Amino acid sequence: MRNFSYQAVERVDSAVARHTEFATSAFLAGGTTLIDLIKLDVMRPEQVVDVNRLPLKRIDLLDDGRIRIGALVSNTELAHHPLIRARHPLLSAALLSGASTQLRNMATTAGNLMQRTRCAYFRDPTVPECNKREPGSGCAALTGINRLHAVLGTSEHCVATHPSDMCVALAAIEGAVEVEGPAGKREVALLDFHLLPGDTPEREHALEADELITSVVLAPHLDSAGAHYLKLRDRASYEFALASCGVILALDGQRIGQVRIALGGVATKPWRAFEAEASLVGVVPGRESFEQAARLALAHARALEHNAFKLPLARQAIVRALETALDDAQGGMSPPARSDTGAGSPAGDSP
Amino acid sequence: MTVEALNQRTARIDGELKVSGGADYAGDHQLPGMLHGYPVVSPVASGRLERLDFDAAMGAPGVVEIIHGGNFPRLNRSPDSMAEENKVGEVRLPFEDDQIHYHGQYLALVVADSFEHARAAARLVSIEFSCAPAVAGLSSAGEGREVDDEAVTLGEPARALAAAEVRIDAEYRIATEAHAVMETHATLASWQDDRLTVYESTQGVVFHRNALAQVFAMAPEQVEVIAHYIGSGFGSKLFMWPHSVITCAAARLLGRPVRTVLPRQWNFANTGHRPASLQRVRLGADRDGKLQAILHDALNETSPVEAYSDSCASATPSMYACDHVAVTQRIAEVNHGTPTSMRAPGEASGNFALETALDELAVELGVCPVELRRRNFTVRDPASGLPWSSNHLLECFDDAAGRFGWERRDPTPRSMRDGHELIGYGMATQSWSAMRKHCTARASFLADGRLSIATGTQDIGTGTYTIVAQTASQLSGVPLDRVEVKLGDSQLPAGPLSGGSMATASTLPAVAGAVREAIATLQRLSIGEGGRFEDAAPSALEFRDGRLWHGDESASVAELLQTLERGSVDAVVSTAPGDEQKRASFRSFGAVFVEVRWDPGISRLRVARVVSTIDGGRMINPLTAHNQLEGGVVMGLGMALFERLEYERDGRLHNHNFADYIVPVHADMPEIELVTLDYPDLAFNEFGARGVGEIGLTGVGAAVSNAVFHATGKRIRELPIRLEALLEE
Numbered sequence A: 001m002r003n004f005s006y007q008a009v010e011r012v013d014s015a016v017a018r019h020t021e022f023a024t025s026a027f028l029a030g031g032t033t034l035i036d037l038i039k040l041d042v043m044r045p046e047q048v049v050d051v052n053r054l055p056l057k058r059i060d061l062l063d064d065g066r067i068r069i070g071a072l073v074s075n076t077e078l079a080h081h082p083l084i085r086a087r088h089p090l091l092s093a094a095l096l097s098g099a100s101t102q103l104r105n106m107a108t109t110a111g112n113l114m115q116r117t118r119c120a121y122f123r124d125p126t127v128p129e130c131n132k133r134e135p136g137s138g139c140a141a142l143t144g145i146n147r148l149h150a151v152l153g154t155s156e157h158c159v160a161t162h163p164s165d166m167c168v169a170l171a172a173i174e175g176a177v178e179v180e181g182p183a184g185k186r187e188v189a190l191l192d193f194h195l196l197p198g199d200t201p202e203r204e205h206a207l208e209a210d211e212l213i214t215s216v217v218l219a220p221h222l223d224s225a226g227a228h229y230l231k232l233r234d235r236a237s238y239e240f241a242l243a244s245c246g247v248i249l250a251l252d253g254q255r256i257g258q259v260r261i262a263l264g265g266v267a268t269k270p271w272r273a274f275e276a277e278a279s280l281v282g283v284v285p286g287r288e289s290f291e292q293a294a295r296l297a298l299a300h301a302r303a304l305e306h307n308a309f310k311l312p313l314a315r316q317a318i319v320r321a322l323e324t325a326l327d328d329a330q331g332g333m334s335p336p337a338r339s340d341t342g343a344g345s346p347a348g349d350s351p
Numbered sequence B: 001m002t003v004e005a006l007n008q009r010t011a012r013i014d015g016e017l018k019v020s021g022g023a024d025y026a027g028d029h030q031l032p033g034m035l036h037g038y039p040v041v042s043p044v045a046s047g048r049l050e051r052l053d054f055d056a057a058m059g060a061p062g063v064v065e066i067i068h069g070g071n072f073p074r075l076n077r078s079p080d081s082m083a084e085e086n087k088v089g090e091v092r093l094p095f096e097d098d099q100i101h102y103h104g105q106y107l108a109l110v111v112a113d114s115f116e117h118a119r120a121a122a123r124l125v126s127i128e129f130s131c132a133p134a135v136a137g138l139s140s141a142g143e144g145r146e147v148d149d150e151a152v153t154l155g156e157p158a159r160a161l162a163a164a165e166v167r168i169d170a171e172y173r174i175a176t177e178a179h180a181v182m183e184t185h186a187t188l189a190s191w192q193d194d195r196l197t198v199y200e201s202t203q204g205v206v207f208h209r210n211a212l213a214q215v216f217a218m219a220p221e222q223v224e225v226i227a228h229y230i231g232s233g234f235g236s237k238l239f240m241w242p243h244s245v246i247t248c249a250a251a252r253l254l255g256r257p258v259r260t261v262l263p264r265q266w267n268f269a270n271t272g273h274r275p276a277s278l279q280r281v282r283l284g285a286d287r288d289g290k291l292q293a294i295l296h297d298a299l300n301e302t303s304p305v306e307a308y309s310d311s312c313a314s315a316t317p318s319m320y321a322c323d324h325v326a327v328t329q330r331i332a333e334v335n336h337g338t339p340t341s342m343r344a345p346g347e348a349s350g351n352f353a354l355e356t357a358l359d360e361l362a363v364e365l366g367v368c369p370v371e372l373r374r375r376n377f378t379v380r381d382p383a384s385g386l387p388w389s390s391n392h393l394l395e396c397f398d399d400a401a402g403r404f405g406w407e408r409r410d411p412t413p414r415s416m417r418d419g420h421e422l423i424g425y426g427m428a429t430q431s432w433s434a435m436r437k438h439c440t441a442r443a444s445f446l447a448d449g450r451l452s453i454a455t456g457t458q459d460i461g462t463g464t465y466t467i468v469a470q471t472a473s474q475l476s477g478v479p480l481d482r483v484e485v486k487l488g489d490s491q492l493p494a495g496p497l498s499g500g501s502m503a504t505a506s507t508l509p510a511v512a513g514a515v516r517e518a519i520a521t522l523q524r525l526s527i528g529e530g531g532r533f534e535d536a537a538p539s540a541l542e543f544r545d546g547r548l549w550h551g552d553e554s555a556s557v558a559e560l561l562q563t564l565e566r567g568s569v570d571a572v573v574s575t576a577p578g579d580e581q582k583r584a585s586f587r588s589f590g591a592v593f594v595e596v597r598w599d600p601g602i603s604r605l606r607v608a609r610v611v612s613t614i615d616g617g618r619m620i621n622p623l624t625a626h627n628q629l630e631g632g633v634v635m636g637l638g639m640a641l642f643e644r645l646e647y648e649r650d651g652r653l654h655n656h657n658f659a660d661y662i663v664p665v666h667a668d669m670p671e672i673e674l675v676t677l678d679y680p681d682l683a684f685n686e687f688g689a690r691g692v693g694e695i696g697l698t699g700v701g702a703a704v705s706n707a708v709f710h711a712t713g714k715r716i717r718e719l720p721i722r723l724e725a726l727l728e729e
């Protein structure tokens, strides 16, 4: 841990203003990623701007059916909010499958969007090669232990997964990230927010320098859709996904009207399987079409030495999530979050 | 004396202190003027240290000194003797040479005025080294060398194997496992002239004291090691590790107390681990399943600086009725930190291999796995030729199988289903040897009427404080809350290590002896001159319910002492095992049954139920005993499905933290039903207790892998079983 200066701010504009004062500043929300990485000497901000007192803790239903979530709404509050449970059970389920109760109580919506990869080489500064940490230094994961790494959206410079569960649900739901910076306010589409590593893996998101996330706005929910979040992992709780899949599926009579398929644990950013979705629209759902969609979703996947199992595993996650979401859709009314988080007993992940 | 009353579920007497934060662990202690140590460690697994540059670090805020090979005092290696009770985890002294043997090896200790300053400065030390090729793991370590005194041969195993009608020959692998203790290792050392006081998280204050005395060339009496509470050890805290020596030396060099709380990640490198193992088991049997030959050859990793043998096959000759048995043990050097005992050392690993091989034999023969084990039950210990002191394994099979519902098992793999899930049933025999060591205890009746017991063993969280109090209360009639127990200090009368499931059997006889002796002394004094019952006949006195009775008249301990004008009456008694080991073999047994559920559609394996029935002698405190057994099952599930210390191709540690080293969490926990048969083993000690710290873990790995075979039809011979081993497409 290195010394840094600490500022607590009360207003959005002063948060941004403070942030500009140092070359390397970091906003502090729940701290569950930031403090961890500072202690590990991976993030080395000269200044920490504590944003916890900003008035960004509301969840509002907008007139057009969208829902605005303040940047500082905790993962726990978001997961249990009646609006979210009723209209976006996928989000609720994804949140509750993540981390632990204590962490979710601290973790915020913006912090979750901005959480860093769990790549062990990224998190260990005694490992010299990590392009994300030290641009141009190489990538230890390519030849190292890469069982947990990505198979989609990778580049020769970085193969780290985006670890968030929440963001997988957001990718399926769609919407926008509202930000405020020195140049004023703007909006970034959720699907454009996270970046592929390409040859700049140190650039993970679309924020410009000193921009603060103020809220996330969810697109209106699909009527009478079924949803399911399935997270497969090494243990039943308190563990990141090896592969996860979030599905929202709405029927149009006997056929699939709309479907969204998002993947986690296998890709370098929260991943939408557009081709797979397209293959299902207008189709009478069934095992075969689901398997075909799953194959399409992984068609461009590239395995590394230790993670080839993620291809079939992700396909399995997709098929099962589709099947369960279909059940859910056929079950009629959208029930409270149906989640399958890998826990032997669901109590493991309830607050 | 009515021993039955001991057999009570009794909540830990130190429980309140622990949950309220009042229990003082090694790293909690502060001393005036105390400094903080933070280690600088090798970033590579093999090579030579060329140079350490301390310029930046020495100039960092708060830094007082950096301890390293250049300023480290000349010390002595400990003789490393179990018999002399100075065994250490690693004999090599810190900074002894510039050879780098493993990732995480100590190169220096930064000492500063705060933990944060020491840590920040440690990162500023620049390390120049040259790399050498590393042996990264057991699979590239070759055949290693045989551990001579561990080979056992009964009969003519090779010939019997060749002649057998049915044979099994298979290899089993277990990954390196970490103890993953919750309380990190910690040392606080302070010197007063030529006396050394050390707060250490240790499972053996006496061993630790003796080892330090050897290293610093002092008399044991000059060293005091204190460990009032320990946040689990699982074997990693049995024997001294280098951080303790470095910290003591630093404190002496600087003339101030120094505390080193080992960073979490270096607990994974420098304080032992269960070594990776590779085992070959060959079984020969006749068509009825009677075992004709057992050949069990084990290989475990050790470090370049220590010849650690895990003795994986040591229990094999004792397990079943078989006249032809051969076991061997080899060790191979790997550039990893030094391994050490980890809960049920050796036997947990060996059991996995043997009990999985037996399942394979059962499948081959088409015999029920329980029936196969019954047919090979042995009424005496084939290893020693002696009868068992007390062995109710057959009842364990019946009891556990009944509770589990084993009769519902359709032996055909993949035949039992529930929705998406395939159900598998598996079982294994559990076992752990019974050991007992010498122990000295002091019992003191105090002026306020309390009874104080002191012995230099320690409570590693298992409940030793409580069972000592129960025993003293039982024998004296002094209520439990009026019994004080002092443990965890090497100045106390010497007690045993907390390891090997022997603390109970070793400690309680000494405690009982001391209490009885104290009562006798109190009686003797009370009929002597100036006593409460002066001149009464000894036979007319009775000590009951914490009072001394003479006919209808009685006096409390406090009154007796007041009359005698004494502050206390003490007795010190030593006990040791007798020659019972010449007459019988002592071993605990059990049976564990596991139900797994495998969802092939999403490659999800989970353990749904565990039932285990244990014949472990009498349970002094069923509450803490069951807690130990349950903890053993949890750790066994960790071994079966989760735990695996990973190393890079060049031998560096990869997952040396609690995020990446996966231990089971609550959500992984199945229903666990535990039964103890409670037959006292009175030939072993007067309380009939054998100890239950480790047996719960044994058998779980095999029972899980056998259940996995039943569920999936796949025989997995490697632990942990990860989903990619089972994935079906």
Ligand SMILES: Cc1cc2nc3c(=O)[nH]c(=O)nc-3n(C[C@H](O)[C@H](O)[C@H](O)COP(=O)(O)OP(=O)(O)OC[C@H]3O[C@@H](n4cnc5c(N)ncnc54)[C@H](O)[C@@H]3O)c2cc1C
Binding pocket: A026, A027, A028, A029, A030, A031, A032, A033, A034, A035, A036, A051, A071, A075, A097, A098, A099, A100, A103, A106, A107, A108, A109, A110, A111, A112, A113, A114, A115, A163, A164, A165, A166, A211, A212, A213, A214, A238, A239, A240, A241, B659
């Ligand atoms: C042990 C452990 C297990 C976990 N398991 C899971 C899991 O299974 N699934 C999962 O999805 N997540 C998991 N997480 C991650 C967790 O969800 C994130 O750490 C958390 O969401 C981060 O939120 P925070 O508010 O604590 O962010 P902080 O740590 O405060 O900040 C994280 C980053 O976001 C930046 N930031 C914060 N607020 C803003 C803002 N308003 N505008 C711009 N930048 C901002 C910070 O500067 C920092 O870079 C786990 C974390 C831990 C420690």
Ligand code: SF4
Binding pocket: A117, A119, A120, A121, A122, A129, A130, A131, A132, A133, A138, A139, A140, A141, A142, A157, A158, A159, A160, A201
């Ligand atoms: S995968 Fe990315 S984060 Fe991991 S080592 Fe490579 S560059 Fe760094």
